[in-house]
Amino acid sequence: MSSPPSPSPSSAFSVICLLHAAIAIACGASMMFYMSDLYTLGHGVETAQKLLGSTPHDQLLIRTSDSFSGLLLFAIGFLLLMVSFVRDREFQSFFAKGCTLLHVFMGLWRCYFERRVEDLAWDWLRQTVGDVVLALSWVFFLVYSWREKYD
Numbered sequence: 001m002s003s004p005p006s007p008s009p010s011s012a013f014s015v016i017c018l019l020h021a022a023i024a025i026a027c028g029a030s031m032m033f034y035m036s037d038l039y040t041l042g043h044g045v046e047t048a049q050k051l052l053g054s055t056p057h058d059q060l061l062i063r064t065s066d067s068f069s070g071l072l073l074f075a076i077g078f079l080l081l082m083v084s085f086v087r088d089r090e091f092q093s094f095f096a097k098g099c100t101l102l103h104v105f106m107g108l109w110r111c112y113f114e115r116r117v118e119d120l121a122w123d124w125l126r127q128t129v130g131d132v133v134l135a136l137s138w139v140f141f142l143v144y145s146w147r148e149k150y151d
Helices: 011-033 035-043 045-051 056-083 089-112 124-150
Strands: none
Touching: 011 035, 011 056, 011 089, 011 124, 035 045, 035 056, 089 124
């Protein structure tokens, strides 16, 4: 008696994980080392000066916070890189659902809280659209894997 063949792992999962990993690693490294330049590029000089703090103590706290946030994003990128090589279809589905939920909650957080910050209010919509696009990549994977499973 032979066991039923296990479903083949999806290469789409690896591609999506690798793309998300590249984005997370690049953004994390940029946040750690070039955050003041990114603030200026994304928000303009005046808003960047406000976001970077007014006193040396505030500036140190903000730079430290940005560095740790960048380090966390960098680590998440490496986690995604490692996860991209997992070949278990059930884990892939579970992971994709979790990532979708994470991106949806991040978009909701931006809608409800970030838009209330005066200096960031104009930017929340663009970032929310980015969160939705990243969530949709996982949704497309789930639909693709569901289609593979039941075809």
